[in-house]
Amino acid sequence: MITGEIKSQVDKVWNTFWSGGISNPLEVIEQITYLLFLKRLDENHTRAEAQANLLGEPIENAMFPEGVDPQGRPYSDLRWSKFKDFGQTEMFTVFQQSIFPFLRTELTKQSNGEDSTYSHHMKDAQFKIPNAGVLKQVVDVIDSINMEGRDTKGDLYEYMLSKLASAGTNGQFRTPRHIIDLMVAMTAPQPLEAICDPAAGTCGFLVQAGEYLRTNNANLLTNDETSKFFHHEQFHGFDFDSTMLRIGSMNMLLHGVENPDVSYRDSLADLHSIEEEKYNVILANPPFAGSLDYENVSKELLNVVKTKKTELLFLALFIKLLKPGGRAAVIVPDGVLFGSTGAHKSLRKTLVEGHKLDAVVKLPSGVFKPYAGVSTAILFFTKTNSGGTDNVWFYDVKSDGFSLDDKRTPLGSSDLEDVLSRWNQRTTAELERARTEQSFCVPLSEIVANDYDLSLNRYKEIEYEEVAHAAPEEILAALDELEAEITEGMNELRELLK
Template sequence: MITGEIKSQVDKVWNTFWTGGISNPIEIIEQVTYLLFLKRLDEAQTRAEKQALRTKVPARNLPFPPGNDALGRPWSDLRWKSFQNDSKDVMFKLFTDRMFVFLREVLPTQSNGEESSYAKHLEGARFTIPTANVLGTVVDIITNMDMSGKDTKGDLYEYMLSKLSTAGTNGQFRTPRHIIDLMVRMQAPQPMEEICDPASGTCGFLVQASEYLRSNNKTLLIDPETRNFYNNQQFHGFDFDNTMLRIGAMNLLQHGVENPEVTYRDSLANLHETEDEKYSLILANPPFAGSLDYDNVAKDLLSIVKTKKTELLFLALFLRLLKPGGRAAVIVPDGVLFGSTKAHKELRKLIVDGHRLDAVVKLPSGVFKPYAGVSTAILFFTKTNAGGTENVWFYDVKSDGFSLDDKRTPLGSDDLTDVYNRWMTRSTTELTRARTDQSFTVPRSEIEANDYDLSLNRYKEIEYDEVDHKSPEEILGALDDLEASILAGMAELRELLK
């Protein structure tokens, strides 16, 4: 857990940027990301140098090369341990003249291993810290942060990302951590499974999957095979926003994944031959951006469902990327569940009849506030290519543990633990629950009979309490008595006023 002291230091960094004229939270996070990465590079080089001294084997592929640049200036000037002691003005000149040229042009040719996954996204990196004073203050704060704890760096980065309080463009917004955690626990990622988020953003789903794997597999990072797979092949994220790619890659690095595949890609536009049936698990909250032109949509997706709706195209994409037996937990807008267009119905029918729809978890409409008030649900399905849906499990989440207004105040209780517990007994206890309960199952035949409508309210039964009303005669009699009482009281008042 991140300490109150580090939270206070992050808040101080945030306030320094705001008072310095940078108010865009994405820009703040991007600039801090560069600084954290530079500190990480220096730490990695220090470890390599110490190992070289112990083993008497020269260190190779150091981020900061020995010697000088073309102008005779030492590369060592760019190391954190060097510039942190410079004056603010000298440090600012170093960053404006040399640091970002090094990051964009030199580092990608020098680094390998844990640095390469981030270094490859630095082509468009820009230094936008406005003044020497802001830079010096932020460097001082980061230098004094105690990040020696195993999970502190990851928790620090998550806390910083939690400050994203404005919606992104094209329908993008950050998924709450506790919703991601529920989805990951319900799908239970396993070692040696390739996991993908085709709309990865800050890589929150991949980070949470990595944390789940570490917590539930004690030998994961001890066994050479599973450790190598975890660090280099297990996590795949796609996005077409270079800033998000840098932030997402750093998020995974800070959480201990050395070389994740975080790649630039427009998931709906690019063809997917090399990715077909590659992944065991997809976790995603794709953007709901409305409609796209057919010319901008990959033809292999249109062969599954002919539509311009991004939410339907992403579902088609997930089916294409999953290997047989692969699982998905994805957030969709409510319209996917009951939309009446041909494309909506065909895609629901494909998931129910052609594969196995496992569950529909209805979320309250305030879950994504203050970003948006859109009503959503989580779909859980398994790719089979041969059907297999027998009973679909529904759960109506009333509370996610926070108020459903823009303030999102913690409430102290939620339904999410109950969702998970009932999910684990969905093939036994849940089969007998009444439709009036918060969760229940519906047979595939009934869903088919309802035109593949997957909205929870289509199947939920509401119990009405029987109320024993008085007859009209009794009510009128009571009104007569009341009126007589009022008239008598008024008569008494008149007598007193005489």
């Protein structure tokens, strides 16, 4: 866990970037990412050196080879352990002329000689650190943090990502970590299950799925089969923003996943047949960007639902990507729950009758502030291709533990633990809850009768308290008495003014 002092230093660096002309938070994080990656390469090289010395053998696939780079600079100068001690002018020159090109080349490979996900995305990277002073300050902060522990690296990156305080393009915004944790816990991913986020962004869902797997499976990384799968086959994230891909890849790397599948893809346009029915778990908060032209949408998705609305197309995509028996937890805007168009109703019918809709968790509208005030819900469903919905469980979240204004101040209470607790009882005790409570179940027949409307307010019953009112005669008498007092007071005031 990073300290308040480190956070203060990061804040100072952040302000230095802004004063230097880099005002886009994503670009700031991206530039810091390059330095974090360089430090990680040196750490890997140091470990390889120690192992080679122990065995009396040369280093295989050395991160920093013998000899000099194309600029005539010894590769040993590019190592973090040496580079960090240069004066700021030399540091800037070395990074700009040697290290940054080095990071973009084939030399940024894993120790097994294969291209890493991150090195692949470095090909389009640009160096934008404005001057030597800013670079020196960033290097000093990173070097001051003991990042031997995976948690510290991850926490540092999480803190930087928390600074993404404005919506990105195409309606992208970062999902709060506590909401992600709830969704991950409710889907409960298991070892050897392939997990996918087709709108990955910074890979927050994949990162927390990895943390959940580590926490709940003691032998995950000591078992050869599950360890190999975890590092190379378990996590899949797609995005069409190259900056996001670099940031997301590094986020995974710093959280201890060696080579996740984080790749460029316009998920709604490029649905490949090899991707269909490939994943066990889907976790996502797709962008709600409005409408797309039909020619920009995969025909396979249009066969599921004929629409231009991205929120509906993403749901159709999730159904396509899941294996039979696969589970999804996805955030949708409220309109998906009750929209009256043929596409809305058709897709809800598909979820309810074609597969198994497990739950609708209504979120308060301030959860995504300061990014947006949109009202949303989380849909949980299981792909069956044969129905299976008996009852749909609804929960009305009143508090997520933070104030619902732009400041999002931490509060003393939250409903989220209760959501998870009741979710685990949805097929037992929850079936008996009254519709006046915060959670309840609704049978399939009632949802069908309501034209597949999934809005919580359609089914929630409001319990009104009986209030005793005075009789009309008593109210009129009280008004007469009040009017008399007012008249008397006004007469007294007139006397005083004479």
